[in-house]
Amino acid sequence: MSAKQHLYLVDGSSYIFRAYHRLPPLTNPEGTPVGAVYGYTTMLWKLAEDLDKATGPTHLAVILDKDGTSFRNEIYDQYKANRPPPPEDLVPQFPLIRDATRAFSLPCIEEQGLEADDLIASYARAAARQGWDVTIVSSDKDLMQLVSEGSEGVGSIDMLDTMKNQRIGIPEVVEKFGVPPELVGDVLALMGDSVDNVPGIFGIGPKTATKLIQDYGSLDAALDAAEGMKPSKLRDRLLEGREAAAISRVLVTLKEDAPLPQPLDEFKLDGVPKEPLAAFLEKHGFTSLLRRLDAGAGSPSRTTDLNPAKQDTAGAPAAQGSEGNRQPMPEWPAIDHAAYECVQSAEQLDAWIARALAARVVAVDTETRTLDAVTGDLVGVSLCVGPGEACYIPLAHGGTDMFAEKPAMVPMDVALAALKPLLENDAVLKIGQNIKYDINVLARHGITVAPIDDTMVISFALDAGRGEEGIGGGHGMDELARRHLGHECIAFKDVCGTGQKQISFAEVPLDRATAYAAEDAEVTWRLWKLLKPRLAIEGGTRVYEQVDRPLVPVVAAMEREGIKVDRAALARLSEQFATRMAAVESEIHEIAGAPFTIGSPKQLGEVLFEKLGYKGGRKGKSGQYSTDQAVLEGLAAQGAPIANKVLEYRQLAKLKSTYTDALQAAINPLTGRVHTSYSLVGAQTGRLSSTDPNLQNIPIRTEIGREIRKAFVAEDGCVLLAADYSQIELRLAAHMADVDTLKQAFAKGEDIHAATAREMYGEVTRDTRAAAKTINFAILYGISRWGLAGRLGVEADEAQAMIDRYFQRFPGIQRYIATTLESVRERGYSETLFGRKTWFPRIASANQTERQGSERAAINAPIQGTSADIIKRAMARMLPALRDAGLKDVRMLLQVHDELVFELPQGDVAAAKPVIERVMAEAALPSVKLDVPLGVETGTGTSWDEAH
């Protein structure tokens, strides 16, 4: 651990106002209102929990306002004069804030004649001068003046908004005010503050104030320049407002040299004694926190069996999955939680590392505070080297870290230093279940885990799509253990609970934590023993080794990179959307004659089809009216004015909730970027999927949606480069179905839809090209006459005629469909050009709908799956190829099925572009030689939108 001191100064007064407005009006058992106090208590709790984090506090104090008045009232008697009195039920909570602070045994500072802001400023500067970093826990804009970078011998000062969980550094201040922190006071002096009744200059708001300071460099310079400005309202206001500005400047200036009532050293944090806190929590009825307090400090001892009622029988043969999934069960003893060792000393740890080195194969699993690999802090590591030979190494247990009683643990830095050579050792294979997660967690501690195997990815290579009725088809550990080992894993929720009562893994007592974590490692080890040999036997080695395994660390790195988004731009869009939605909403209510919930399909259906009497039938088993886009467009064509308004409302609601609001919330406070999580086993065809947030469905098809893409931006000095495969699935279809005309058209670089139109209709017009495009896609998806008819707006028999003609002109297609289905019926799975299997257990279903659905999916899977294989190979080769070309600063950020997005210095574009295009175009080689070229199109720009 570094010796760097980090002081947290909590702006208690401002916090309590915000907590009051945000929380329900709770009362304690005596009837005293305590909602804001509760919010305040949970905030302190969270801060204390961060104690051991790199950015967490070593010192902490709470700063409060003494009373309403300060030296500023002597300067300007109207200061804070128009502030309304605090709400009645907040008043009795003020003294409780002091009680709460004392209950945490934290210092609480207040001083007559000074505002909390002044004390905070003075303490922050004093601490920074002696080299400490400082975090001010507040979102008060006045305090943003203090934010500063550290320098030689001087610590940094930043802010933390605990409600938004956002760190405020210089970039955030610049984003808010348009000027760096040292000029914030000048901006504030010009614009004033109605809440504090700082006058500012009449008629100058934040926009103008920022512009003036940006243009002239300071308040004084702006005021001095007024004289020489051309006559304008602004000039008059500046000249008249000179004095008001001067007073305002003094009012917004923080006193940075106040005497410190208590020396900094006394703010040192070393554990929170439980007793006063417990008494406080009990008194006010904060039972959930009380439970966490009790649970948190459990003293670890030897491991015991977690839950005797759930004793498993892993040694015995268990129910197996579908046919072909059957495995001889190795003669292993049943999984025994009592056999696990909890590693609490360096000697024990060294012994385990030696065992792993000797075994050359070790299953590894990490436990974290939250389920987020990019920010979830490491809590412990478990290892397994054989059946019954597993351990758990707790690294950050002891419940919330503020409590003095922590279990004996090898210090995290010591343990990681010992584990690093093992985890990075080329000669030792590290096995994980979804090891991408562990790679990311450990990467944050400077450990590059390699080489690796992943039981989840192996399972996917073997059994994608294989789930059947009653037999799960997933690749999660609990499910795999059930399916292959006949073992019921300890459920995470049995260890940590769920919902409101969920606790962090760090708070789990060591005996239970060891049983759970070591079991995960052992189950992973056993699964690997069973599944890995199947790859060679069942033909999964090729896709696993050539496509999926190399991809794991690559995708992990992309997740860690994240992408920058422009929070302010999204916020502006959210606001625009909200305004427009409100307007459209009232128009809709007007037409409907009464307000209703537009977002409820049920209510909307009733309004449209009963109240307003439009035609449009029921549909679906639920008997509900359908109100989807197609239906509404139909109504609009009938001349229903409400339909287009509902469509607009829906679009805005979608964009706002799913994108502009959600993406702001997804910005990681530590990195300032958005980090998606990719699933390598999410799509049956082998595609990746993206979650939390999904960055594979960012709008692009409409003008208004594209505004959101503009908010995905490059860092200063960099650009985004987007590289797309052009028509890759159609190219693959042409190759796989061996369609000469299509292959030739691609070879000549023709417009493929136009070529299709010429082939089918003899001439290319806008209409025939559009129809051809629809048919081309229909082919990829498994065609039906009704589906095509619906899309083209023609009768089914006409659609059938077009399909017949398509098959006649492109005979290979029909043959491809027939042989693919034949093979899937016979073998049960389809295959990509790289040997990826997708299983179709319902391909022979007696249920026609089900069977036909499987058939369409089976036609599509080899094409979609081969495309996925190819881009995955390109991804795995990309960064090494760029490095070989001397390009070390190109970062690969996103994958969207046929597109890769990079961030790179502007100056590297010319060199990087041909490398990226070549790697993508040649990604199938040498394993597969395609008859068609793979076209790649690239674009660059400062935003993702521009890069298209």
Added chain:
DNA sequence: AAGGTCACG
């Protein structure tokens, strides 16, 4: 938790 809707390739 399920159903409806809609964003993407």
Added chain:
DNA sequence: GACGTACGTGACCTTG
């Protein structure tokens, strides 16, 4: 003649 209406995803909202 009825069935349900193209492949693959994930997120959000309302309702039960």
